[in-house]
Amino acid sequence: MITLGAIKAATGHEAVTRYLEEVVLPGSDWNLVKVRRRTVRLEPPHAYWASYGVKLGRGELVYPEPDAEPVLEETAVPLAVEDAPAGDVSTAIEEADAELPQPSWTEERELRLIARGVFDPEHWSSYREKVGKALGGLGSDPMSGPARPALFDDTQHAIWFFPADPNLTxxxxxxxxxxMLRLFRNxxxxxxxxxxxxxxxKVELARYLPEIAAILRYDLETDPETSARTIYGKVQPFNRGAESHRVMTEIWKAAERSDGKLVVPRPLGYHPELGLYLQSSVAGKPISSDRTKPxxxxxxxxxxxxxxxxxxxxxxxxxxxxxxxEVSRLARTLDQFALVEPRAYFLLRELIAHLKDKLKGLPEEDWLPTHGDYKYDQxxxxxxxxxxxxxxxxALAENSFDLGKFCAYLVPSMPKSWEQSVAAEEGRKAFLNRYRELRPQASLQRFPIYETVNLAGRxxxxxxxxxxxxxxAAEALLVIGMERLKSRLP
Structure with missing residues (x-):
């Protein structure tokens, strides 16, 4: 069994930099500019992932002006920090760093590198076999195109570069x-x-969850230029895009009848040979985690x-x-908490006991079609x-499923000020009041349970x-969950 410390060392910044300098870049005219860890993901006791942005440059160096201001690298903070869904553990906070202006190359590019470690030797053996079957036909040079992963048996880890992916073949x-030009023309x-x-x-990576899904942005240039359009595509395994297309077609119809209460992207087709679901772009940017913004x-x-x-x-x-x-998933997580954070383990164990006790005698709510991953950043x-x-x-779920999830994700995990917590509470009241105004007949007797389950999931x-x-942060969310479980609706 490989330890977490050994996996982190094998997939860490220093090891990745050494791999790039000694294996990937020799023989090319590209220079390593920067390696930045973007995300990490741990699923004990099975696997560990780390994602890196790799910036490369070539040509001539261009030096900044002497009086240039320091630059704070902007990072899109994903919901792993504030609001990642309980079932989606693929993201973690991106590291931001302020640094003095650096020389730049006349030509630069960025690669996305993924390192995955496997703890158990038997799991590693089956995983490396799967990787070989899935991507063995690709090339070996990630600088010139999609390349098969590099496998390291001594440390039981693999490294690959987007757009290769062992599960999104x-x-x-x-x-x-x-x-894609051929496909879109057809x-x-x-x-x-x-x-x-x-x-x-033009293809741009919008979001990538290694071995789970990837969202691609397609900018279609046309003649005449007025027909140009941006659309998005999602690649998923196991033909999941077919159901996505069917569901979105029905949701689009419901949105058209809603007088503006529901606005969604328009579905544009599913292509099974690529596992690719397409939809239109929609204007705007996600609501940020700053609860005080207008x-x-x-x-x-x-x-x-x-x-x-x-x-x-x-x-x-x-x-x-x-x-x-949902409750069973929390119970299965108990052993993982025991391995890494005993205090959270005891809090979660007590919370699960109270959840099960409160469920006794509570009738089911109405089962309704629902979003399934409802959070403000959607x-x-x-x-x-x-x-x-x-x-x-x-999916179909009880009435309170998404109500509880949405309210649970309104709570800031690491509030920067008391104003954030106050704004979150005001948002929770406004959300529930407006929903009950529109659906006064809604059955919400299990709402405290759903909200608590999602706080524990966070x-x-x-x-x-x-x-x-x-x-x-985890301990605080578990304490809030216990309080919500015993509280009434606002």
């Missing part, structure tokens, strides 16, 4: 501008809003309206999200307008991401 094709009437000839496709409270109100619309939509789906599955805003995205977990996610200070 068609990702490198979906990220190929030439192949389906131009479906993807273009106005007639035109697609002349070029768009936050109106966004929360819109979220209540959108969820009420979904709950009334009667969209059919075979997928269900039962409460006992809302995009622009000029006072809001759109809802990311329906990957759409603590679980913090443990997996291993960000600095996660122990205290």
């Amino acid at each position: 068609s990702l490198h094709r979906a990220a190929d501008p030439v192949e 389906h131009a009437p479906e993807v273009l809003e106005h007639p035109g000839r697609i002349t070029e496709v 768009e936050f409270l109106p966004g929360v109100t819109h979220a209540a309206e959108a969820l009420a619309t979904l709950h009334e939509s009667a969209i059919p789906t075979q997928k269900k999200l039962p409460l006992d599955r 809302l995009l805003h622009e000029d006072g307008n809001y759109s809802l995205i990311d329906f990957d977990f759409f 603590a679980m996610t913090l443990m997996w991401t291993q960000m600095r200070g996660w122990e205290q």
Whole structure:
């Protein structure tokens, strides 16, 4: 069994830098500019992932002006810190650093490097066999195109570069501008809003969850230019995109009937040979984690309206999200907490006991179609307008499933000031009040349980991401969960 310390050392910044300098870059004219760890993900006792942004440069060095100001590198803080979903542990806080202006190269590029370690030798043996079968036909040089992963038996870890992925075996094709140009030309009437000839496709990585999913941005250049369009594609394994397309088609119809209460991207097709689901882009940017910003409270109100619309939509789906599955997942996490944070272990153990006790005698709520991963950052805003995205977990669930999740993620895990906590509480009240105004008949007797389960789920996610200070944040969320479990609706 490989220890966590050994895995972290083998996949750490120093080891990755050495691998790049000694294995990847020799023989090329590219220079290593910077290696920055973006995310980590821990699933004890099975695996550990680390993702890196690798900046390269070549050509001539261009030096900054002598009086240039220091630069604070902007980082899009993902919800692993504030609000990552309990079942999505693929992200952790990105490191921001202020630094003096550095020389730049006339040509620069950035690669995404993934390192995955496997603790158990038997699991490693089966994993390396899977990787070989999945990507063995790719090349060996990541500088010139998709390359098969490098495997290290002594430390039981693998390294690969996007767009290769051991579980998303068609990702490198979906990220190929030439192949996608052919696809979009063959389906131009479906993807273009106005007639035109697609002349070029630019592909950009929007989001990547290694071995889970990737979201790609496609900028379609056309003749005439007025027909140009940006669309998004999601690559998932196991033909999941087919269901995504079916569900989004029904949600789009419901949105068209909602008088603006629900605004969603338009589905543009599913291509099974690539595992690629396509949809239109929507204007705006995600609501940030700053609860005091002017768009936050109106966004929360819109979220209540959108969820009420979904709950009334009667969209059919075979997928269900039962409460006992959520509670069982927390129970399975207990042993993991015992390995890394005993205090959180005891808090979670007590919380689970109270959850099970409170469930006794509580009747089920109405089962309704629902988003399944409802959080404030799933809302995009622009000029006072809001759109809802990311329906990957759409399913049937009890009435309070998404209500509890949304409210649980309103709570800041590491508030920078008391104003953030106050604004979160105001948002919670506004969200619940607007929803109950639209659906006064809603059955919400299990709401405290769902909110508590998701607060505990956030603590679980913090443990997996291993960000600095996660122990205290996880304990705080578990304490808040106990308080919510014993409280009434506001």
